Amino acid sequence: MSVQHQSRSPTPGTTSRRDFVKLTSSALAAGVLGGAARPAHAQPLLHTVSDDWNGVLVDLSVCVGCRKCEWACRKANGFGDGEPIDAYEDTSVFGQTRRTEADRFTVVNRFFPDDAGGGPVYAKKQCMHCFEPACASACLVGAFRKTPEGPVLYDSSVCIGCRYCMMACPFGVPAYTYDNALAPEVRKCTMCFERITKEGKRPACVEMCPVEALTFGKRSELVGIARQKMADHPGRYVDHIYGEHEAGGTCWLYISPVPFDQVGFRTDVGTTPYPELTKGFLSAVPMVLVMWPALLMGAYAFTEHRKRLSGAGDGAPSAPDQSEEAGHG
Ligand code: SF4
Ligand code: SF4
Ligand code: SF4
Numbered sequence: 001m002s003v004q005h006q007s008r009s010p011t012p013g014t015t016s017r018r019d020f021v022k023l024t025s026s027a028l029a030a031g032v033l034g035g036a037a038r039p040a041h042a043q044p045l046l047h048t049v050s051d052d053w054n055g056v057l058v059d060l061s062v063c064v065g066c067r068k069c070e071w072a073c074r075k076a077n078g079f080g081d082g083e084p085i086d087a088y089e090d091t092s093v094f095g096q097t098r099r100t101e102a103d104r105f106t107v108v109n110r111f112f113p114d115d116a117g118g119g120p121v122y123a124k125k126q127c128m129h130c131f132e133p134a135c136a137s138a139c140l141v142g143a144f145r146k147t148p149e150g151p152v153l154y155d156s157s158v159c160i161g162c163r164y165c166m167m168a169c170p171f172g173v174p175a176y177t178y179d180n181a182l183a184p185e186v187r188k189c190t191m192c193f194e195r196i197t198k199e200g201k202r203p204a205c206v207e208m209c210p211v212e213a214l215t216f217g218k219r220s221e222l223v224g225i226a227r228q229k230m231a232d233h234p235g236r237y238v239d240h241i242y243g244e245h246e247a248g249g250t251c252w253l254y255i256s257p258v259p260f261d262q263v264g265f266r267t268d269v270g271t272t273p274y275p276e277l278t279k280g281f282l283s284a285v286p287m288v289l290v291m292w293p294a295l296l297m298g299a300y301a302f303t304e305h306r307k308r309l310s311g312a313g314d315g316a317p318s319a320p321d322q323s324e325e326a327g328h329g
Helices: 003-007 017-037 068-076 085-089 091-095 134-138 164-168 193-197 204-208 219-232 274-284 287-310
Strands: 054-059 107-111 121-125 144-146 152-154 214-218 252-255
Touching: 054 219, 068 085, 068 107, 068 204, 091 107, 134 144, 134 152, 134 164, 134 274, 204 214, 214 219, 219 252
Parallel strands: 054 252
Antiparallel strands: 054 214, 107 121, 144 152
């Protein structure tokens, strides 16, 4: 991104928040998202992979698309107060490919792959809990961290709302609470951190799945379980464990009866950890340029807040469409 581009920035308060986010996002997009197009070449990880990391293996050949995992996730995270599980029998949601939302940390999408003999294949989506999380690497204030137990967690108390994490995530996962003007925050799947570390339970979605399409365990063992399933059922799966190496490796893994590009997965993420890809960019660009969009964002938010207080504005700007700001996985 050039300095001239920044100098043409609209005056804060005179453009929509959507335009503003797009404008400011370009500072890191060139460095962070650009990495996705690079050819795959394995790089050393920035830290040692732990055998203690937890993970989940998703078997797409077993999932029946009941969306009970979605319901359980919402309930476990305090959303959809009293929402009946029957509501999740509504299959009209499959009319479009959905992404995760601020109050919906997992979604199930339906696909009709060429290689599935006409039948549908369902794919659950949530945070992949990357070995080397791009969200954490892009965050200027350390609001994301990889825990020793495996989940990648977010701390809203230090977040400055720049949303670089949303731009950086190769799987289009983090969502933003645009409708919370006073204390907006980023949200995503936590791998049910409290349940698995303090309550000795499995994640809510895993526990709820009626067909055991989801297997919770140590990530180091899940790869072996995936391989065993492939050996036990020749021809049922393509020879690929998604997440074993993608983006440097992830704690959530998938096996599938069809190639992953036919069921909504990005197959261009490569095997290089994203922080490795962005390291050169971040060290080459002066910090003031990296910080500039965040400073502008702060100025914009402050101006909007003042307008609202003085009654000069016409209310809060319309909530931007998140899908325009974070790619789909
Ligand atoms: S999938 Fe995205 S949000 Fe989740 S850990 Fe990886 S980079 Fe972060
Ligand atoms: S692990 Fe927990 S937070 Fe993540 S998708 Fe499953 S239920 Fe939701
Ligand atoms: S609960 Fe299990 S079978 Fe149902 S949609 Fe979720 S992963 Fe698939």
